[in-house]
Amino acid sequence: MTIVIFEREEQIKMSDVIEIRWHGRGGQGAKTAAILLAEAASRVGKYIQGFPEYGPERMGAPVTAYTRIGDKPIRIHANILEPDIVVILDPTLIRATDVASGVSENGIFIINTIESPAVMRKKLNLKGGRVFTVDANNISLETIGRVIPNTPLMGALIKVAEVIPYDDFLKIMKEEFEKKFKSRPEVVEGNIKAMERAYQEVKGE
Amino acid sequence: MNKKVALTGNEAVALSMKQINPDVVAAYPITPQTEIVQFFSSFVANGQVDTEFVTVESEHSAMSATVGASAAGARAMTATSANGLALMWEVVYIAASNRLPIVMPVVNRALSAPINIHCDHSDTMGARDSGWIQLYSENSQEAYDNMIQAVRIAEHPDVLLPVMVMMDGFIISHGLENLEVMDDESVKDFVGTYKPDHYLLDIENPITMGPLALFDFYFEVKRQQAEAMKNAKDVILDVAKEYKDLSGREYGLFESYKLDDAEIAIVVMSSAAGTGKYVVDKLREEGKKAGLLKLRVFRPFPHKEIAEALKHIKALAVMDRAESFSDFGGPLFAPIRSALFDVKNDIKVVDYIYGLGGRDIVPPHIEKVFNDLEEIKETGKYDKLVNYLGVRE
Amino acid sequence: MNKKHEKVIAPDVGWRNVTRAGIIPTAGNAEYYETGGWRTKKPVWIEDKCIHCLLCWRFCPDSSVIAEDGKFGRFDYEHCKGCGICVNVCPSDAIDFIDEGETSEGRNDGE
Incomplete structure (x- = not known):
């Protein structure tokens, strides 16, 4: 499957499925992001899976969630061991969890942080791979009014690796948010702005 | 008619129940099934179904209420998992023995102890002698389709037995996947109206249900019940044919995947079958003659058809997601091996117990199984009859 | 231990x-x-309003109010889940209930 990586046409993987692993803490929206992205991809005709890894799920507890996106039906039912893309909603998890587990030399990290990609590369102790960062906390605070990093990170992900076309993505997300926040159009606006800003502001090495 | 959607297993099953629109649903929560009755309760609250929704204080009561409703003449359902199924155990047998066509989704979860919320098949395997028809679903598509077909299977006059529809806890129940769903009218027409011939609220033809029957009558009643389970096999196939005409999706007693010219194969149920097919394809590319049999109907156990499908295999591994503690493998191993006994083809059959308590099963695990089968095929000998896949040694 | x-x-x-x-x-x-990381709101003791009735200690479902010598001692922030029951039962408004940071980067529990 060929997708655009940060404005360069590239083959991301030999097989036909993009595998994304999300790391967050309960309440930050890792599970919602994994499922929403899968739903959005399914609306443009992709085959998908979106699922969380369940432990004692509570606010603050580490949460891992997964998304698979492909052009053919996905039959495998197992956790993602070798993700192509790792999204980190909370960088304090870098100490708590092995967020880089199974990531190859060509793997992509998208991290919610104020630090630069170079600093995060050091923190992650990475040899290969590519690191992208975006200050999702601040973006969401300014656009949505509270710290909820998942929406901006989804925007950043689409910029880094266009798993589905950006315009389709925004359109579908708008529909989803309008359904979810029927009586609060400012929340819908805020979330869309958050995604657009992160799309613009995400930076890589 | 068919609409492409993305739903979790629980959403798909709740949707099927909405479209079936049963008369009564008895509800009690247990992870990972809770969402089914929870989503259904919002359909009730929104007036999208005509169902009488009965919230009870335990699973024992949930099945009791369902049995009562069904005996009264209603199309009745409930849902459960793991220890919830275990708590309703005596009433589960009563439902089948009273020949009540109840349909119940069971989201497979490991039985305690230790307390575990994740997937294995110990719960429904524990109910395999209860007299219920048992259908295992690989993914949300199958869970949705099995639920709808289950109503017709259960209510068929030659059957009149309750049906359990299984899907793997969390893996399928909480996993979002693509599937096709039908419109409300099509499902409504397919399941039709429940027309019981004997029911307690029939005041024109009053009956007594659930009598005492000692050594003078019990055996005859049971023998008749066994005949109904025998009839179920053909009914399942007939309903599947009708369902194919409606939905375009085909179902049988099991799925034979690249089995025709296979020399080594595995028998597997539920979500791991998907992973198994992925591995079979990989091995086929490497020139190995690998195949897979995904069993859908566990009760009744289609031993003749299974023997026919596997009679040419040289080395076979049964994948069990439950332990029978028989010191002779899991609950799928024994009947498969027994079914192949009459084939007299010297097929080597071994057991792999995997995934207990939700232990992840990944392609490398299944590749190892096929490697072992290659070895067995070459040497004609196996190392261990019962193996444990993915446990820390 | x-x-x-x-x-x-x-x-x-x-x-x-x-x-x-x-x-x-x-x-x-x-x-x-340690369930302290589950909090989204946090109880804070207001010493000069406290009458040391120990109702908070009695009602806390997580044993997260530590009493010392029959008086209020401290909150156990490593285990307090922020349910707010102590805030609710305090008869003298001696407990403040403030927002915890959304991520552990914003946590202000003194770690």
Whole structure:
């Protein structure tokens, strides 16, 4: 499957499925992001899976969630061991969890942080791979009014690796948010702005 | 008619129940099934179904209420998992023995102890002698389709037995996947109206249900019940044919995947079958003659058809997601091996117990199984009859 | 409190060495499971309003109010889940209930 990586046409993987692993803490929206992205991809005709890894799920507890996106039906039912893309909603998890587990030399990290990609590369102790960062906390605070990093990170992900076309993505997300926040159009606006800003502001090495 | 959607297993099953629109649903929560009755309760609250929704204080009561409703003449359902199924155990047998066509989704979860919320098949395997028809679903598509077909299977006059529809806890129940769903009218027409011939609220033809029957009558009643389970096999196939005409999706007693010219194969149920097919394809590319049999109907156990499908295999591994503690493998191993006994083809059959308590099963695990089968095929000998896949040694 | 269970129930223990039935060979080990990270709001003691009635201590469902010499001592922030019951039962408004940061980067529990 060929997708655009940060404005360069590239083959991301030999097989036909993009595998994304999300790391967050309960309440930050890792599970919602994994499922929403899968739903959005399914609306443009992709085959998908979106699922969380369940432990004692509570606010603050580490949460891992997964998304698979492909052009053919996905039959495998197992956790993602070798993700192509790792999204980190909370960088304090870098100490708590092995967020880089199974990531190859060509793997992509998208991290919610104020630090630069170079600093995060050091923190992650990475040899290969590519690191992208975006200050999702601040973006969401300014656009949505509270710290909820998942929406901006989804925007950043689409910029880094266009798993589905950006315009389709925004359109579908708008529909989803309008359904979810029927009586609060400012929340819908805020979330869309958050995604657009992160799309613009995400930076890589 | 068919609409492409993305739903979790629980959403798909709740949707099927909405479209079936049963008369009564008895509800009690247990992870990972809770969402089914929870989503259904919002359909009730929104007036999208005509169902009488009965919230009870335990699973024992949930099945009791369902049995009562069904005996009264209603199309009745409930849902459960793991220890919830275990708590309703005596009433589960009563439902089948009273020949009540109840349909119940069971989201497979490991039985305690230790307390575990994740997937294995110990719960429904524990109910395999209860007299219920048992259908295992690989993914949300199958869970949705099995639920709808289950109503017709259960209510068929030659059957009149309750049906359990299984899907793997969390893996399928909480996993979002693509599937096709039908419109409300099509499902409504397919399941039709429940027309019981004997029911307690029939005041024109009053009956007594659930009598005492000692050594003078019990055996005859049971023998008749066994005949109904025998009839179920053909009914399942007939309903599947009708369902194919409606939905375009085909179902049988099991799925034979690249089995025709296979020399080594595995028998597997539920979500791991998907992973198994992925591995079979990989091995086929490497020139190995690998195949897979995904069993859908566990009760009744289609031993003749299974023997026919596997009679040419040289080395076979049964994948069990439950332990029978028989010191002779899991609950799928024994009947498969027994079914192949009459084939007299010297097929080597071994057991792999995997995934207990939700232990992840990944392609490398299944590749190892096929490697072992290659070895067995070459040497004609196996190392261990019962193996444990993915446990820390 | 000794943590001898850590040896026999290590994350990589094999089936031969795990304890029988998964029995944990110590008691009171709930203390090691730090649930403070679950909070979104946090109770804060207002000393000059406190009358030391110990109602908060009595009602806390998580044993997260520590009493000392029959008086209010401190909140156990490693275990307090921020349910707010103490705030609710305090008769003298001596407990403030403030927002915790959304991520651990924003946590202000003194760590």
